[in-house]
Amino acid sequence: xxxxxxxxxxxxxxxxxxxxxxxxxxxxxxxxxxxxxxxxxxxxxxxxxxxxxxxxxxxxxxxxxxxxxxxxxxxxxxxxxxxxxxxxxxxxxxxxxxxxxxxxxxxxxxxxxxxxxxxxxxxxxxxxxxxxxxxxxxxxxxxxxxxxxxxxxxxxxxxxxxxxxxxxxxxxxxxxxxxxxxxxxxxxxxxxxxxxxxxxxxxxxxxxxxxxxxxxxxxxxxxxxxxxxxxxxxxxxxxxxxxxxxxxxxxxxxxxxxxxxxxxxxxxxxxxxxxxxxxxxxxxxxxxxxxxxxxxxxxxxxxxxxxxxxxxxxxxxxxxxxxxxxxxxxxxxxxxxxxxxxxxxxxxxxxxxxxxxxxxxxxxxxxxxxxxxxxxxxxxxxxx
Ligand SMILES: Cc1ncc(COP(=O)(O)O)c(C=O)c1O
Numbered sequence: 001x002x003x004x005x006x007x008x009x010x011x012x013x014x015x016x017x018x019x020x021x022x023x024x025x026x027x028x029x030x031x032x033x034x035x036x037x038x039x040x041x042x043x044x045x046x047x048x049x050x051x052x053x054x055x056x057x058x059x060x061x062x063x064x065x066x067x068x069x070x071x072x073x074x075x076x077x078x079x080x081x082x083x084x085x086x087x088x089x090x091x092x093x094x095x096x097x098x099x100x101x102x103x104x105x106x107x108x109x110x111x112x113x114x115x116x117x118x119x120x121x122x123x124x125x126x127x128x129x130x131x132x133x134x135x136x137x138x139x140x141x142x143x144x145x146x147x148x149x150x151x152x153x154x155x156x157x158x159x160x161x162x163x164x165x166x167x168x169x170x171x172x173x174x175x176x177x178x179x180x181x182x183x184x185x186x187x188x189x190x191x192x193x194x195x196x197x198x199x200x201x202x203x204x205x206x207x208x209x210x211x212x213x214x215x216x217x218x219x220x221x222x223x224x225x226x227x228x229x230x231x232x233x234x235x236x237x238x239x240x241x242x243x244x245x246x247x248x249x250x251x252x253x254x255x256x257x258x259x260x261x262x263x264x265x266x267x268x269x270x271x272x273x274x275x276x277x278x279x280x281x282x283x284x285x286x287x288x289x290x291x292x293x294x295x296x297x298x299x300x301x302x303x304x305x306x307x308x309x310x311x312x313x314x315x316x317x318x319x320x321x322x323x324x325x326x327x328x329x330x331x332x333x334x335x336x337x338x339x340x341x342x343x344x345x346x347x348x349x350x351x352x353x354x355x356x357x358x359x360x361x362x363x364x365x366x367x368x369x370x371x372x373x374x375x376x377x378x379x380x381x382x383x384x
Contacts, residue, residue, distance in 0.1 A: 007245070007253035008161070011146075014257060015138055017163045019170035021177065022250065024184060024243035025227075026125050026147035026160030031058035031242065033143045033162055036172035037119055039064050039092050046086060046118075047095040048078040049346030050353065053329040054228055055097070055123065056339050060235030066339060067091070068328070070346035074287040076100055076301060076356070079348075080108035087116050094118045098127035098137045100358065101153075101267075101297035102288055106132045106140045113141075121145070128153035129264040129296040142166050148253060149227050150199070151322070153298050154263055156252035157192045157199070158227060159245055181244045189246045191225045196252060235338055259363075264296050267361045273370045274300050274359060281378035299358035303383040307357055310380050319376045320369075322358035325349075355383050 005022060012020035023029045039045065041063030047055070049068035059066045067086050072079045076099040083094070094113045096104040104122075113120040120141035128146065130137045138144035143166070146152075148159030164170050184192075231238060245253075256263075279285060283302070288295065299322050304310060307323075314321035326332040328349045329339055336342070343350070359373050 005245075005250050007250045007257065010254060010257045011161050012163065014260060015136060015163060017139060017144075017165050019164050019167075019173075021162045021170075021173050022245035022253070023160040023162065024245055024249075025054075025149065025158050026145050027054045027058055028241065028243060029145040029160035029162035030055065030121075030123070031061060032173050032176055033121055033145065033164075033169070034058055034062055034064070034093065036169055036176055037093065037142075042090060043092040044088060044090040045093040045095060046083060046091055047123075048097050048099070048349070049328045049341065050076055050099060050325055050349035051097055051123075051329060052125075052325070053331070053334040053339060054232060055125075056329060057232060057235055057237075060339065061237040061241070064092070065090075066341075068341060068346050068349075070348045071099070071352060072105075073348050073352065075102040075104075075293075076352055077102055077104045078109070080105050080112060083109070083112050084116075087112075087118070091116065091118055093121055095121050095123055096141065097123035097125075098130060100295075100299060100301045101127045101130050102295045103127065103130045103132035103137045103293050105289075105292075106135070106137075107292075110140055119143075125149075125152060126298045127296070128260065128298070131294045133292050138163055139165075143169060148249070148256070151298075151324075153267075153296070154256040154260065155199075156245075156249040156256065157196045158225065159249045159253060176242075177244075180242055182240050182242060183244055184246045188225050189248055192246065193248045195225065196248065233333055233335060263363055266363055266365075267296050267298075270361050270365055270367075270370055271297050271300060273367060274361075274374065277371065277374040278302070278378075281374060283378070283382040284384045297361055299361055301356050301358045302377065303352070303355040304357060304377065304380040305355075305383060306380055307355060310357055310377065314376065317376055319373055320360045321373075321377070322360070324358065325353045325356070327353050 008020040043064040045059045046067045050071045122141045122144035124138045125147035127137045143164040146161045148156040324330045
């Protein structure tokens with residue numbers, strides 16, 4: 001391990017992977033992986049059509065083309081049966097995003113990557129500790145990246161980590177970091193530290209909706225370091241995009257990684273409670289291959305009628321209801337055409353984005369929160 005900080009060392013050790021590289025955000029980690037792999041103009045990257053636009057930006061920044069694959073309705077993950085039809089001589093990378101924490105069908109996906117000589121990368125931004133056939137997500141591909149943004153399985157405010165077991169790729173990433181990584185400004189680090197302090201003191205499930213509204217307002221005014229600026233809805237890379245993780249994030253990350261097993265156990269316990277209470281209210285059981293998948297959910301996805309109304313009422317009821325993904329390339333503001341997405345490309349993903357809300361599972365969610373959330377959401381009609 002030739003890591004340069006303690007968080008990288010501890011994160012790599014947790015997943016028994018030899019190389020870890022920290023960045024300001026996960027999108028920067030993904031960019032570093034693509035760049036180190038030599039992805040450039042004319043190349044194609046295959047990914048799910050149910051993702052966050054910030055995940056597509058790195059592909060576009062390098063002049064490559066995103067090719068979207070529809071999802072499997074039950075797990076919201078890329079449908080392996082649809083991938084091969086989209087592979088061309090230009091396809092370089094196959095990205096497996098483990099959505100909401102459900103692991104992708106990695107046996108099928110790894111076999112496709114091998115057959116067509118594609119580099120397999122895992123997007124583990126919504127997934128921490130989930131396993132497929134006994135193997136942890138993040139250890140299947142040539143590289144994997146994780147996010148520590150506010151909504152993610154654990155948070156350092158903002159932050160990303162790239163993992164790889166491939167020595168050659170690790171050497172290239174190290175070179176890239178040495179050659180071109182900028183440092184976050186003093187103002188950015190100070191604001192992030194203040195935001196983390198506020199978060200620890202004030203953000204609980206009942207206050208989240210209000211806090212998010214305030215946070216979005218302040219982000220637009222430039223008064224806080226937000227997850228994404230309005231400039232990031234255009235696939236043009238900002239000069240300071242390739243940025244390092246700050247010391248504030250590293251310390252927060254070290255604290256969080258030491259609590260990761262507790263975090264995972266809590267998520268599983270609260271997921272089981274949601275399963276039980278939602279079943280009592282007539283919601284259909286979650287469907288996934290239990291013989292192969294052991295998911296650790298980041299949020300509990302649920303399909304309902306009247307998603308918009310539920311989100312509107314949740315805010316005033318003090319219920320923390322998540323809206324992602326609001327469209328196939330979240331959030332709703334994304335100009336889809338700039339990202340090579342045309343309506344109708346991924347019908348299952350489009351339907352999922354119209355129907356799906358998500359319920360909180362983070363460490364501050366208590367049994368009482370789960371009960372209140374289920375009481376609230378059960379006034380809406382489930383969709384099977
Ligand atoms: C699935 C997925 N991948 C990647 C990212 C990018 O993560 P970050 O905000 O740390 O850059 C996101 C963004 O929220 C995401 O939802």
